[in-house]
Amino acid sequence: MDPKELPSILRDDKISVETNKLISSLLSRTDSQGQKLCKYQGCWYYYNTLQGVLNFQSGFQPQDTDIILASYPKSGTTWLKALTVALLERSKNHSYSSDDEHPLLYDNPHGIVPCLEMDVYHESSSPNLAKFSAPRRKFSTHMPLHAMEETLKHSPCKIVYVCRNVKDTLVSWWFFLCAVLKIEQSRGILESLFESFCNGTIYYGPFWEHLLSYWRASLEEPKHVLFMRYEELKAEPRHQIKRLAEFFGCPFTKQEEESGVVDKILDLCSLRNLSSLEVNKTGSRNDVDHKDYFRKGEVGDSKNYLTPEMEYKIDMIIQEKLQGSGLKF
Numbered sequence: 268m269d270p271k272e273l274p275s276i277l278r279d280d281k282i283s284v285e286t287n288k289l290i291s292s293l294l295s296r297t298d299s300q301g302q303k304l305c306k307y308q309g310c311w312y313y314y315n316t317l318q319g320v321l322n323f324q325s326g327f328q329p330q331d332t333d334i335i336l337a338s339y340p341k342s343g344t345t346w347l348k349a350l351t352v353a354l355l356e357r358s359k360n361h362s363y364s365s366d367d368e369h370p371l372l373y374d375n376p377h378g379i380v381p382c383l384e385m386d387v388y389h390e391s392s393s394p395n396l397a398k399f400s401a402p403r404r405k406f407s408t409h410m411p412l413h414a415m416e417e418t419l420k421h422s423p424c425k426i427v428y429v430c431r432n433v434k435d436t437l438v439s440w441w442f443f444l445c446a447v448l449k450i451e452q453s454r455g456i457l458e459s460l461f462e463s464f465c466n467g468t469i470y471y472g473p474f475w476e477h478l479l480s481y482w483r484a485s486l487e488e489p490k491h492v493l494f495m496r497y498e499e500l501k502a503e504p505r506h507q508i509k510r511l512a513e514f515f516g517c518p519f520t521k522q523e524e525e526s527g528v529v530d531k532i533l534d535l536c537s538l539r540n541l542s543s544l545e546v547n548k549t550g551s552r553n554d555v556d557h558k559d560y561f562r563k564g565e566v567g568d569s570k571n572y573l574t575p576e577m578e579y580k581i582d583m584i585i586q587e588k589l590q591g592s593g594l595k596f
């Protein structure tokens with residue numbers, strides 16, 4: 268594929284001279300798709316993303332009311348963004364009907380909640396953040412928590428991490444990557460992604476360090492970091508959305524519960540509803556079609572694609588890496 272046709276996150280055309288110098292001192296590798304990755308502060312990034320991370324680290328000034336939605340890619344980010352937007356929007360008394368001016372009806376959740384390193388700080392360490400002011404600034408990130416710790420030091424901002432069964436995450440990655448690169452979905456690509464996933468040298472990997480960075484912080488500072496699971500959101504959405512609302516300091520009132528607001532929000536943010544909206548059927552941003560953020564959304568779908576040997580290897584890695592942490596799958 269012509270490098271200019273790649274989504275911008277996979278390219279290396281936004282790198283400053285200093286970052287180039289830094290990269291030359293870092294561990295680097297080329298992934299199975301031919302894209303260059305380097306390891307910075309323990310995490311693997313494509314070069315443009317690294318530039319965004321560095322811009323963020325040097326320029327971001329947190330506000331106390333900021334909300335940061337964090338995840339390992341393909342773990343439920345789009346859903347968490349939609350739920351967060353809907354929760355914070357509800358003070359505006361939406362009707363949730365088709366003539367409503369609810370932002371989720373007019374934009375993809377990724378357009379409403381931009382990613383710090385891939386959108387906001389992609390090009391500069393001093394972007395104009397004025398448009399993100401009301402009512403609370405909402406950002407997302409795929410950085411591990413340790414990449415943000417220095418920048419967010421002493422900030423009481425709210426960080427929500429959504430995690431997902433890593434096998435489903437891997438399979439979701441495979442589908443997404445092939446869709447974005449517009450290449451055929453071959454077993455060969457799944458197998459090479461699997462290898463990278465297992466040895467940790469994958470975009471934003473190793474996944475276990477990612478998970479553990481947020482898991483530990485959620486235990487140490489539960490008012491600052493909330494740890495959620497995709498599977499729990501699927502199994503008990505009403506309970507989980509209430510947890511999220513409480514964490515943000517805007518719990519549902521009795522009146523809201525009685526008038527069905529919880530269910531309206533869940534319905535608005537459902538995969539079925541979001542994927543059927545015109546903006547998500549036809550729109551795109553950062554060279555990614557909105558429709559590619561929505562697929563099956565099923566728990567355990569990886570069983571249909573991973574061999575028992577692959578599953579076993581992942582299980583063993585999880586057992587070894589998460590041992591003693593209290594985090595289980």
Ligand code: PAP
Nearest residue numbers: 340341342343344345346439537538561562563564
């Ligand atoms: P991202 O990291 O690129 O933002 P992310 O949203 O985290 O992707 O993950 C995409 C997965 O969430 C897809 O899973 P699948 O490949 O196993 O199907 C997608 O279908 C699922 N997803 C997206 N929106 C929703 C939603 N509203 N409810 C449930 N699952 C969703």
